[in-house]
Amino acid sequence: MLGRDSRLTPSRLLAAMVLLIFAPSLSSPAAAEKTAESERRTLDCSADPCAALLPGASAFRPSERGDHWEGLDARGEIVGWLALSTDFVDVKAYSGKPMLTLVGLDTEGLITGARVLEHSEPILLVGIPEKALTDFVEFYTAKPALSRFVVGRTLEDNAFSVDAISGATVTALSQNITIVETARTLGAEVGVFSVAEVRPGHFIHEETPWTFAQMLEGELLQRLTVSEKAMGISESQEAYVDLYFGIADPSHIGRAVLGERNYDHHIGKLAEGEYLLVVFNTAPGSFKGSAFVRGGIFDRIRVLQGLREITFRDTDYDNLPDIAADDAPEINEGALFVLRGGRFDPGEPYDLVFLGSRYDKRGAFSREFRQFSATQQLPDSVYHVEANSDEEPWRQAWKSRTADILLLTTFLGLVVLVFVFRRHSMSNPDSAKRLHVASLFVAFGLVGLYLRAPVSVTQIFTLQESALGEWRWSLFLSDPLIFILWLFITGVSLVWGRGVFCGWVCPYGSFNRLCYSVGRRLGLPVFRVPPRIHRQLTRLRYVILFTLCILFFWNSILAERMAEIEPFKSTFLVSAWTRSPAFIAWWLVLFAASFLVYRPFCRYICPLGGGLTILGSHRISPPRRRAFCESCKVCSRDCLPGAIRPDGTIDTLECLSCMNCEATYRSRDLCPPLIGLDQLAEKSSLTAAEEAKRDRLLIEARDI
Ligand code: SF4
Ligand code: SF4
Incomplete structure (x- = not known):
């Protein structure tokens, strides 16, 4: 057991954990290279x-x-x-x-x-x-x-x-x-x-055509300016082309640019999956180019969207001599293009690319081509992408497991109620024990066997990796039951300690606890680990946790393999006949030991339990104790994890929140000092010694 002077204090554990998580130098360059390799x-x-x-x-x-x-x-x-x-x-x-x-x-x-x-x-x-x-x-x-x-x-x-x-x-x-x-x-x-x-979607139209200023401000028209200097024509920063472009399908945009009749005419001719793109230029240069005149191909302008490239021919084009909006500038040239072939997605950003030929002064015909581009993304208020049939994985997961989520949250809610109202739930030691046993059965049967949701140290790996790399809420949300369990664990550990999870909800811990009870009913001998060895062994779970966390940075696969020290997967997730003999043997050893030793895996080995101990090491509301607990020590007989120190205080790191001690603390039938007080109170007259004893007990009856 860890005494007050133990070198492994909660604060030190916390500090070590923080150090471990924020040790970025531990990330493996080899792993990064491997990823880049496979992505290429x-x-x-x-x-x-x-x-x-x-x-x-x-x-x-x-x-x-x-x-x-x-x-x-x-x-x-x-x-x-x-x-x-x-x-x-x-x-x-x-x-x-x-x-x-x-x-x-x-x-x-x-x-x-x-x-x-x-x-x-x-x-x-x-x-x-x-x-x-x-x-x-x-x-x-x-x-x-x-x-x-x-x-x-x-x-x-x-x-x-x-x-x-x-x-x-x-x-x-x-x-x-x-x-x-x-x-x-x-x-x-x-x-x-x-x-x-x-990727279906629809435009949102407005009755009144917008002004030119509104279209610019709302980014429904984007601008691409290329200077004469950038084109290599002169040293002037004057614009060679000053292009405005946008999708003209929404009626308040199309009418503002094309005018009402022109818009109705063109929008009516569009086939399914076709869109209108307007481009106009207020500077002296040209975006149409000469190839258009010769061969009907616009070689200076095109649209890029993701991997898709859309070029235009004269069959996709109509001249746009001016802009209908009153406040629009004079234009030098304009074009209305049809984006055909069902290859354009109005819900995605796209680039308008202008290919400028820059005279490089090496010879009359020697030209260097340069690309200039600007991006437009239609706002959701103008083009709404419909909820895709394939919504994000985590949403699918939450929808498909609604019933399971309800079952789990109901169980967890009840456990929380037991602790919130523990003045009542722990008032009778027998019913408190029955409540606890019921919870163990539900945890094993519902959380473990039915929902198959054992929380694992591998999720600490994920947390650690996310904290140092890309934080993806979607990843955490993808498994709703595990996400809910972690919310629960965090909350209850901070308030009441990790024992609420380990002692009441963890399916494997519950299984271990039930095995121990079966062992007693079968009359099997109890093996108690000698205190000195016990003290040393309790540190093992932190060593395993820290080793796994560090190993994960170097070789995540090996760390996951080593995390099989947790027998959770063999118990709840994977059929025994698909497991290797080593996993089965390890599982059997732990299973057999749990009949003879009180929760050996939880107390000495579980790396997850080690992590949760650190999380709950400064719990706000531990089991209640009184000053006279130090001399009484009755509770320690019922504390199977051996978490009550010789001085009557509780070792937070070892307490599994069975609440036996608190039920005794509240019982006027089991707590000897309380019984003594009641007996003294019943007496009509007290001797001086009895009065002194009563006064001492009354003082010591205060909570510590
Ligand atoms: S110590 Fe590990 S196995 Fe035991 S109850 Fe806690 S999390 Fe579960
Ligand atoms: S009896 Fe022991 S394990 Fe149970 S709540 Fe009290 S100190 Fe914790």
Whole structure:
């Protein structure tokens, strides 16, 4: 047990933990390089398993854009496309890194298959078999890419329900988005889908046309100015082109720029997935260029949006001689372009690119081309992106587990009520014990076996990594039950100590505690660790915690593997027959020991318990004690963790909040000094010695 003079004080533990978490120099450069390496990986169908994912294709060739490959049949016709997820989407999985996935799509818009080529998901690397992931991605084969896919149970008629990977929900949610979004974006790029199908939205129109000043202020017109100096024409900073541009589909913008009749005419001609882009220039130069006159191609101007590049021909163009808004400036030239092909997404930012040819003075015909660009993003008040069928993974997770969330929060709420109203809940020692046992059963059955939500030290790794790198709330929110449990743990640990979780809610801790009770009922002997060894052993859990946390920076996979010292995964998440003999043996050792020793894993080994001890080491409201507890010591007989010191005070680090001592403290039938006081009070007359004893007890009955 840790005495007051112990070298391992809560403050020192806290300081060490903070030091550990904010030791950025520990991050591994090798790991960073490895990530960058895999993120740079390009598709090569001569080496990658393209044939397996695109049945019917006998040959493959890279697309002109280079970000996907085409699959061709024996006649040389395209039967589908293949792409690497990292070329199209940026979805980070549980590890904080993307899962490199090869996805196939056919000409009908069906996903022809998906295969994970690389990943750093720890939960899959340790314990959960790779087959679970293979089975998960297999589900998407032959499903329409535009369908709605929900991970977990769903009552929606028109959605596919994909079974989550037990114990790897975040991985499954991320992989769902990775496959679906890659297929859809690939489909939009090759023309199987329009962007509007992939990412629907709508314009918000206003009755009254806006003024020019309003459009500028609201950033519905953007400006791109290129000086004569930048063009290499002269040293003057005068504008060569001073371009204003914007999307003219919203009626209050289109009418303000084109005028009412002109706007109605053009907007009426647009097909599905087409948009109007206005560009006009108030400076003497030209954005239309001479190639337009000669060949009908606008070579000086184009639109870039993500990987998509949109160029214009004369068939997409109409002249715009002036601007309708009264306060608009005189223009030198103007154009109304139609963004065709379903490749433009009004909900995403885009660049208008002006290609300027700069005379470099090396010769009459020697020219150097320079690009100038400006970005526009339509505000949500003008273009609203509809809630995508594939909302963020964490939202899906919360929706699909509503019933589980309710069950868990009800249980946690009841435990909190027990502690908030402990004056009443602990007033009767027998009913307090029954309440505690009931909680142990619910924790083991509901939180562990049914909800399969054991909190683990691996989540401390995630917290540590997020604190030092990219903080992603979405990652924490992706597993609602674990998120709620951590909120609960933080709150109760600060107020009442970690014992509220460890003693009442932790499914494995409860299982251990119940095993110990079964051992007593079976009449098995109790093995008590000698005090000196016990004191040393209690430090072990901090050593394990700190070692794992440091190891995580150097080798996250190894740390996750070592974190299997927690038997939680073997108990609640993974079928025993899929585990290696070493895991099973370790589990059996702990299981057997818990019948003979009171919660051996919790008291000596659990790194999570070590972390929570530090969190709750300065709890605000420990179990109540009185001054006479020091001499009485009855409570210590019922304190199975041995957390009551010889002087009657409680060792916060070892207390598991069973509340036996507080029930005794409140009991006028069990607490000897209180019984003594009552007996003295019942006497009609007291001797001087009795009076002195009563006075002493009354003083010592005050809380300490
Ligand atoms: S010490 Fe670990 S296993 Fe034991 S109750 Fe606490 S968290 Fe659970
Ligand atoms: S009996 Fe021991 S473990 Fe239980 S609340 Fe009291 S000090 Fe903590």
